[in-house]
Amino acid sequence: MRVIIALALVLVCGASGAHARSEAIRWLPVWQAVPTLPAGVPDHVVRTTVDLSAGGTSVRLRLSNLMGITPVRVEQVTVKANGELRELTFNRSRAVTIRARDEVYSDAVQLPVSTTLEISTHVPGGTPCQARAWNTITSARAYVCLVSAVEVAGFSAPGAAVMFGDSITEGYSEGSWPSMVESDYAVLNAGINGNGVVHGDAPMVARLHRDVLYSREVRKVVLLGGINDIQKDVTAENVIAGIRSIQLRCENEGVQFQVGTLTPWRGWPNWNEGREAQRQEVNAWIRATFPGAIDFDAALRDPADPLRLRPEFDAGDHLHPNAVAFGAMARLVRV
Structure with a gap:
């Protein structure tokens, strides 16, 4: 585990390559x-x-195609908003082949967008689905296929x-x-089921640049993590070291860092x-180190048993908050 932390701290101090793209247009x-799930659907469209x-x-x-092991040929991509349809190109070509373990950006199209965007992809060999994003409608139901980010220019948000x-x-x-x-900011979700701060194949210390600091326009980061590490018997000391390395990396990039306390979980099988x-x-360290820490623990714990979630906030497994709890958590976040 010390090796993992050492590598994470090397990332903090070394050149990250973040923001390597030099662009006149702000995106x-x-x-x-x-990207988390190497799966797919037979759908062509x-x-x-x-x-x-x-x-x-x-x-x-x-x-x-970051999770793929073979190239993916995409023949057509269209986007639609407010009744207007645009066909996208890739380096001025209608089709593109995405290499294994890689990703591509489309060329830009002028299209006013506000709240939603409809995306259609045509992949003759079947469509890879490599990520989950709830509240997204796809023919593959809970999976997001192929598309991993939407970026806009001509925006008024501060970041x-x-x-x-x-x-x-x-x-x-x-x-x-x-x-x-x-928030006035564009709020992005970089959560992964089962993810640890330092534990696992792609812990937060390792994926920070890929999933969080990949854009110049990222101004703030809110971290809530550590309970999956603790379930795997990672010590509080190592979780704290991981959080600290993420904090330092964010601050080195000029990004404001906030952290939340770990929520109650007694009743979960691994407790x-x-x-x-x-x-x-971990929570004591967070409260002592970050005066502006987001105290999710205090907001969600049961007054009658502070080691448990409040019954009205429990999704049923004693670890995951429900929709009512999500609302209470969101109200604590100021970004």
Whole structure:
């Protein structure tokens, strides 16, 4: 585990390559889906409707094959908003081949957008689905296929704010707390089910640049993570070191960093007193270190049993908050 933390701290101090694209036009990410699931559907044409967190006058898409092991040939992509349809190109070509473990940006099209964007992709060999983003309508139901980001130019928002975390941030069919945050910023969701701060194949310390700091327009980050590490018996010390490395990397990029306390979870199968002590230690450090910490723990815990979620906030498994709780969490976030 110390090796993981050491590597994370190297990332903080080393050249990240962030913001390597030099562009005259400013592009604001207004929707994203984190690539996590190497799956797919046989559909040649997939229609996706996404909810945008800010509007603009021009649009471009990012298509992802980051989880793929073979190239993907895309023959056509169209976008539609306010009754106006545009066909996208890629380096002025109608079709594009996305290499395995890679992603591509479309050329820009002028198209006024505000709240939603309809996207249609035509992939003759079947469409890869590599991310989940609830509140998104696709022919593949809960999966987002191929499209991993929408960016706009000509925007009036002051920038983007990324909510960074695990399943509690990602949300589920009832929604997510990031989708309920009220802000002048474009609010993005970079939560992944089961994700740890330092534990796992793609922990938060490793995916920070890919999923959070990939755009110059990201101004703020809100982190809620650590409970999955604790479930795997990662010590509070190592969770804290991971949070600290994420904080330093954000601040080195000029991005404002906020962190939330870990929510109650007694009743979940992996809970025990030793792991609870680790959660308490992480939360005590967060409260002592960050005067403006978002105290999700205090807001969601049951007054009659502070180690549990309030019954009216419990999705049923004693770990995940429900839609009512998401609303309470969103009201605590000021970005």
